[in-house]
Amino acid sequence: MNTRTEHKREAADRWCEPTMQPPTDIQEFEDHFAIDVELPGVAADRVDLQVEQGELRVTAERLHAVDENRDYLASERRFGTYCRVFRLGDLVDPEGITAELRDGVLRVQIKKHAKAMPKKIQIN
Amino acid sequence: MTLVRWQPRGTVSRWAPNRDVEGIQNEMNRMFDWFFGRESGESLVDSAWIPAVDIFQDADNYHVHVDLPGMQRDDIDITMSGDSLTISGEKKRESKQDDDNFFRVERSFGRFSRSMRLPSSVDAERISAKYQDGVLQIVIPKAETARPKQIKVQS
Numbered sequence: 001m002n003t004r005t006e007h008k009r010e011a012a013d014r015w016c017e018p019t020m021q022p023p024t025d026i027q028e029f030e031d032h033f034a035i036d037v038e039l040p041g042v043a044a045d046r047v048d049l050q051v052e053q054g055e056l057r058v059t060a061e062r063l064h065a066v067d068e069n070r071d072y073l074a075s076e077r078r079f080g081t082y083c084r085v086f087r088l089g090d091l092v093d094p095e096g097i098t099a100e101l102r103d104g105v106l107r108v109q110i111k112k113h114a115k116a117m118p119k120k121i122q123i124n
Numbered sequence: 125m126t127l128v129r130w131q132p133r134g135t136v137s138r139w140a141p142n143r144d145v146e147g148i149q150n151e152m153n154r155m156f157d158w159f160f161g162r163e164s165g166e167s168l169v170d171s172a173w174i175p176a177v178d179i180f181q182d183a184d185n186y187h188v189h190v191d192l193p194g195m196q197r198d199d200i201d202i203t204m205s206g207d208s209l210t211i212s213g214e215k216k217r218e219s220k221q222d223d224d225n226f227f228r229v230e231r232s233f234g235r236f237s238r239s240m241r242l243p244s245s246v247d248a249e250r251i252s253a254k255y256q257d258g259v260l261q262i263v264i265p266k267a268e269t270a271r272p273k274q275i276k277v278q279s
Contacts (some may be wrong), residue, residue: 019145023230038189038231040258069182073243076149076176077191104193104258 014084023062023086031117033092033110039082042048047101049108051094052106084087091116125240129135140216149174150208172234173215179240183272185244193258194218200260204248211260 024117025036037061046061065068088094088110096111190211192200200213214235227268245267252263 025127025229025230025231026227028225028227033227036194036231038258040193042257049239070187072178072180073183074179074240075188077178077189078176103195103255104191106156 009072013101016059016085018051018082020078020080021084022082022083026086032096033112035086035108035110037082037084037108038104039101039106041077042082042101042104042106044101047106049097049099049101051088051097054088054094056088056097056108056110057088058082058084058108060106126154146174173232173236175211175236175238177211177238177240179242181266184266186246186266188240188260188264190238190260190262191258192255192260195255195258199253202252202260202262203249204246204264207242207245208239209242209262209264210237210239210246211262246270258263 019058021039027034027036034075035056037060038060039062040061042060048057048059050057050059062079062083091112092110092115097108099106099108101107152279176191178187180187188209188211192213192215195213195215198214200211203210203212212235215233217233244266247265247267251262253260255261
């Protein structure tokens with residue numbers, strides 16, 4: 001996985017507004033990377049994950065209930081389309097991506113290629 | 125009116141796309157604190173982060189929706205005292221963490237607390253709340269006296 005900040009932000013800014021990029025944590029484990037994206041109020045069928053040209057693109061649509069009887073006293077939450085781009089490097093296998101949405105957090109797991117995994121070397 | 129310490133915006137260094145918005149929000153909070161003669165940030169002492177809140181009303185109820193992604197139901201506390209609603213809790217990391225394996229840390233964890241005063245009296249006995257898709261939804265029925273009443277014009 002390529003984690004160079006400029007690169008990722010540049011890629012993201014091409015097509016998605018910085019204010020709609022959800023907070024994300026990325027963690028590396030022995031055999032995979034885990035990306036946790038906060039998507040409160042988004043239904044699973046409104047999340048779209050695509051791998052294209054070495055990028056993983058996450059888009060999620062958060063719909064605003066339109067109801068004229070609602071008289072708003074405070075409105076801080078954001079609605080619209082969340083988006084985020086992650087550059088996949090040579091370390092990962094684009095076929096080995098799984099995703100799960102739970103309690104408003106999307107967890108994407110990306111398997112590393114076998115060649116990228118740590119190897120234990122026996123001492124004879 | 126007491127002297128309050130000036131708090132510059134944003135001492136955080138990690139990149140957060142909404143920092144400017146949060147900065148403005150903090151600035152506004154400071155202004156309100158000053159206006160109402162509170163110690164700056166008094167209500168935020170317990171907060172490591174501030175969840176976003178929507179409040180709206182219809183004829184019968186107040187509705188409070190709070191973005192709390194990735195929480196456990198048991199870690200959320202809701203208290204109503206008079207016409208003041210407080211939502212607090214602690215957001216914990218789900219996985220046991222190993223600090224050096226993080227590539228990017230943008231999510232907020234830790235304690236939070238938000239209080240809000242509702243504009244009219246409520247029926248505290250009948251408040252209900254549910255947590256779904258990372259959003260806390262609270263329905264607070266208005267007290268009988270606070271509901272709009274239709275008055276017939278006698279002919």
